[in-house]
Amino acid sequence: MMQAMERVLSSQLKTHIGKKVLISGWLYKKRELGGMTFLILRDRHGLIQVLDEKSTEVKKLEGLQNGSILKVEGLVVSDERAPSGVEIHYPEITIDVPVKYVAPVEIDKVIDHTPDNLDTLFENRVVNMRNIIEQGIWKIQSGVADALREYLKSNDFTEFHSPKLLAEATEGGAEVFELKYFDKKATLAQSAQFYKQIMVGAYERVFEIGATYRAEPSMTTRHMSEFITVDVEMGFIDDFADVVNLLSGAINGVVNKVWDKYENELLALKAEKPILKEEFPQITLKDLHELYLKETGEDLRKEKDPTPAEERFISEYSAKNFGSEAIYVTEFPAAHMKFYHHKSEKNPEVADRADLIFRGVEIVTVTRRENRYEKLVEQLKEIGGDPNHPGFKYYLEAFKYGLPAHGGFGLGLERLTQRIIGLNSVKEATLFPRDVNRLTP
Helix, strand or coil, X not given: XXXXXXXXXXXXXXXXXXXXXXXEEEEEEEEEECCEEEEEEEECCEEEEEEEECCCXXXXXXXXXXXXXXXXXXXXXXXXXXXXXXXXXXXXXXXXXXXXXXXXXXXXXXXXXXXXXXXXXXXXXXXXXXXXXXXXXXXXXXXXXXXXXXXXXXXXXXXXXXXXXXXXXXXXXCCCXXXXXXXXXXXXXXXXXXXXXXXXXXXXXXXXXXXXXCCCCCCCCXXXXXXXXXXXXXXXXXXXXXXXXXXXXXXXXXXXXXXXXXXXXXXXXXXXXXXXXXXXXXEEHHHHHHHHHHHHCCCCCXXXXXXXHXXXXXXXXXXXXXXXXXXXXXXXXXXXXXXXXXXXXXXXXXXXXXXXXXXXXXXXXXXXXCCCHHHHHHHHHHCCCCCCCHHHHHHHHHHHCCCCCEEEEEEEHHHHHHHHHCCCCHHHHCCCCCXXXXXXX
């Protein structure tokens, strides 16, 4: 019995020049030119051009649409004009899955990312994600996650997974999603904050890449109801600078790794490589407000956080004056800090906190945590929290039985991907975004 020919992928064709091969994939495009028919097939590695000249094979495709799944046997011929630098001649075509329905978007064309078209983009994501340029977004995002994981593991961090069903919201801040949990009420986790701090008591350095849920009624380019957070916590720090330096190293490592591996995809998306320094520059929140007032005449000195306008301003200012598209805003008022944050030992009026502004948007907050049990209980009571409440009890036990000085951050995977590529909205870097109005597809 003759053995069936093994499938060859688009990336492997150059090693098969002059040989007959079997390829398989989706029909991406079909065009007639001077009595010749060109077919473009798509597989998981890219595009393959097939030339049918003076044969009846292409008649098999009559009435079929792009997306039809084909098998093609043919001769591999070198041709630098073709997408893979080679093309298939003398094709023998088999229709595996015929598609007779016209797709709602033309995936062989550039996908429209203008603000007015975003709803159409998201509504037809199951089809437009097949566009070869659009696919680059998800390859890059996967590469960002891989690079973060590699960087953290190389620095001796242990990966863990925390529960997303909680008994009650304890962190405060953003609104939470509530749901029925048997005969109890549960909430979806706003972050892995408490769990990653607990884990420091066992592993010193930990991280998690997982889903986060925020019931914020926001319709902005930076907010979603569900997103992926890279939660990181680092124990036995000497001071706050240790955590800041870790984050700077992680961002630099990610950018370099992703550009090394996905440069073609990034260039196809018209991305520009970020300009970064090994150590990102810093500016205090007070100095940012003063600088913004001086440069624009607008007084925002009463704001407890940088406004979106200030984020855009300081990024442009940093790129021009410091040679870095990433800059830290530091020294936030301690009066507005969360109960588990640590006050600066040099100036108790401010918290050990920094916001990283990257290309005009805050992408991560990094803080040192209060690790002294009695002080933590005191700060919890100051905001009206009950140390004996089940939502705090087990968290506080970790401190009661000894936690070292530690700090960390929660980095949004989609937001970081968005800024690296240069997309306008975080939802464009999300496969199936969830917000106030969208729960499908």
